[in-house]
Amino acid sequence: MKKHLLYAGLVLTMACSATAQNKDAVKFSKTIxxxxxxxxxxxxxxxxxxxxxxxxxxxxxxxxxxxxxxxxxxxxxxxxxxxxxxxDMMTVSLSQVLTVNGQPAEAIKDFYIVPQTVSGAGFGFNTSSVLFAGYGLKKEGYNDFEGINVAGKVVMIFKSGEPNGTASAGNSRSAAMAKIKYLTEQKAAAVLVIDPTIDAMPENLKNYLTTPSLVMKTKEEIEKLNGPQQTPVINIGTVVADQIFAAAKTNLADVKKKIAESTKPASQEINVSISASAKRVEEKVRAxxxxxxxxxxxxxxxxxxxxxxxxxxxxxxxxxxxxxxxxxxxxxxxxxxxxxxxxxxxxxxxxxxxxxxxxxxxxxxxxxxxxxxxxxxxxxxxxxxxxxxxxxxxxxxxxxxxxxxxxxxxxxxxxxxxxxxxxxxxxxxxxxxxxxxxxxxxxxxxxxxxxxxxxxxxxxxxxxxxxxxxxxxxxxxxxxxxxxxxxxxxxxxxxxxxxxxxxxxxxxxxxxxxxxxxxxxxxxxxxxxx
Structure with a gap:
């Protein structure tokens, strides 16, 4: 008797389930x-x-x-x-030039500029001197900017590191961004960031820098792209850095050693001719x-x-x-x-x-x-x-x-x-x-x-x-x-x-x-x- 009741209940459940389904919906689902x-x-x-x-x-x-x-x-x-x-999409790539004493540096190999930092107008500058400001640090007991006015100057700093020769604590990228933010606020004309990793640049970074970025031209994006150019930032490797230091009859290694041994800044004005420019290259894309x-x-x-x-x-x-x-x-x-x-x-x-x-x-x-x-x-x-x-x-x-x-x-x-x-x-x-x-x-x-x-x-x-x-x-x-x-x-x-x-x-x-x-x-x- 229990068996028959169980069977009857099962049939009733199936019937209720069947009626809940829409037959047309089921019929046309067969091709899925x-x-x-x-x-x-x-x-x-x-x-x-x-x-x-x-x-x-x-x-x-x-x-x-x-x-x-x-x-x-x-x-x-x-x-x-x-x-x-x-x-409305386009690709954006970068035409970038850097010369030191008339000698051209090779983009991506010797230096690079992040494409997203260049506005629609681009930038270009010529200078006869560079202000070297060491590690770009301003803290208790050590100040690379003491007695220095960076306004209107092309400033060169180390991306990372400490005056005692040790590596920077924390995220070097965020530390570098903080330095650049400070120099921008102080109205520096441009910033050269010494980054030794450029000498052996990872392939993924090369691809990122050389692959045109895809941009959708929303109103907000157009305003951002065509907005005023922010302080130009150029990342340079040790080859370019040494070319600049050579004008002061020194080199990168000796400058770092001097700062580490003295625990004092070695900020100085270097008389050297530098020109740089960057321009966005836009191309419409079918999408x-x-x-x-x-x-x-x-x-x-x-x-x-x-x-x-x-x-x-x-x-x-x-x-x-x-x-x-x-x-x-x-x-x-x-x-x-x-x-x-x-x-x-x-x-x-x-x-x-x-x-x-x-x-x-x-x-x-x-x-x-x-x-x-x-x-x-x-x-x-x-x-x-x-x-x-x-x-x-x-x-x-x-x-x-x-x-x-x-x-x-x-x-x-x-x-x-x-x-x-x-x-x-x-x-x-x-x-x-x-x-x-x-x-x-x-x-x-x-x-x-x-x-x-x-x-x-x-x-x-x-x-x-x-x-x-x-x-x-x-x-x-x-x-x-x-x-x-x-x-x-x-x-x-x-x-x-x-x-x-x-x-x-x-x-x-x-x-x-x-x-x-x-x-x-x-x-x-x-x-x-x-």
Missing amino acids: NKDNAYKHLSVIASDAYEGRETGKKGGWMTADYIKNFFKKIGLKGPVNGDYFQPI ENVLGFLEGSDPKLKQEVLVVTAHYDHIGITPEAKGTDKINNGADDDGSGTTGVLMLAEAFANAKKAGKGPKRSVLFMTVTGEEKGLLGSEWYSEHPIFPLENTITNLNIDMIGRGDKDHAADNNFVYIIGSDMLSTELDQIGKKANKEYVNIELDERYNNRTDPNRFYYRSDHYNFAKHGIPVIFYFNGVHDDYHQPGDEISKIDFPMLAKRARLVYFTAWELANRANRPKVDKNADGTKKD
Whole structure:
């Protein structure tokens, strides 16, 4: 008798579960599967796409692939009839010159200027003397600036170290910044910073200094770039330093020895001819978000838009990477998320063709420049194609193809971040969709504003959340191949990629068809609205 009661209860539970599911939602979810996931990811995460770097060939190839797919499945191009939302981006490199007594120094080998310190106007100066101010220190018992007025002077200092010959205590970079700040406040004309590490500069620093930086021309960025030039700072190696000291009939080693033995400053004016200049070189770059639009079926609700995002860019090619593989394929980051968006778009497009399309409109958007600082989503949030006030939610997918060490024993999980940050109702909707359709572990350990990893702030959903739009960020955690050439297609768990994508799909289905948009009942800091 107990056995029969148990069986009857099980049948009743299954029946209740079945009725909770939307049959149309289930029917059109079938194309969100491991085979279709592989079909897309095997293309965009292949070596041919060269790591999909923003503003490079591989990024453009990916954008074209997504655009063609959106067009094929019947989504509309909402940007004046096009699928591309162009982003005003440029690369900025530096033309820099330094001469000592008419002898040119070699940039990067003998000296360097940090590109971000040069404004749109650039700088140039000529001087017949340099004021050497030792370690640039001003403290009890020792003052390199005693009796010296640095205003209008080109000042040369050691980047780090102490007068007694020992290394500086604490962070040498922050100490150097403090010295430069002081000299700027004292109106020095320019600063030469002696940095011996330039003589054997690490490859990563060389690449940073020689690789043009990618800049998005927001209003704030333009004002910063075209603002007044700050005090020029030139970092010089020992070769250039010794050229300058030679004019005072000494050298770097002897000056350091003199200060250490006497424990007194050796500040002095050195008569030497120096000229320097730096100029920004700007070049416009092709970069775009790719948008596919599915208009809602309800005359009133179609004005409201659900936005589903993933970033299609990655970090490109790393020449200095160890081993023979230099291409960062980004299969998980974020080829997996991009693949998820493509599969969701196809499922919703098929539903609409069958007369079962969503009541609200859905914007499927793959953004670029995430790896450069969430640039593409920031651009959209500042130049929205659909009013932000009509945007009901952003579902953002960034890495759903693998797992992390904390879930090595069972990969049936996904991290959800941000779902209850602004809307209690959105959190409930997402969890209900999981329970009714997918049933995977929803790990919320990173779902807070104080997480030291700052994941809530590190993907494209944040550029919606900061405007008060509720979000859910789906994420499988960081693994050993994060931002490495090892992030390959062969390591993707395709069944789980598809399963996580289905979770996003069923959540999106509910959001696009329910009577009311999720209520925003929390402020930006998480406190309840009045």
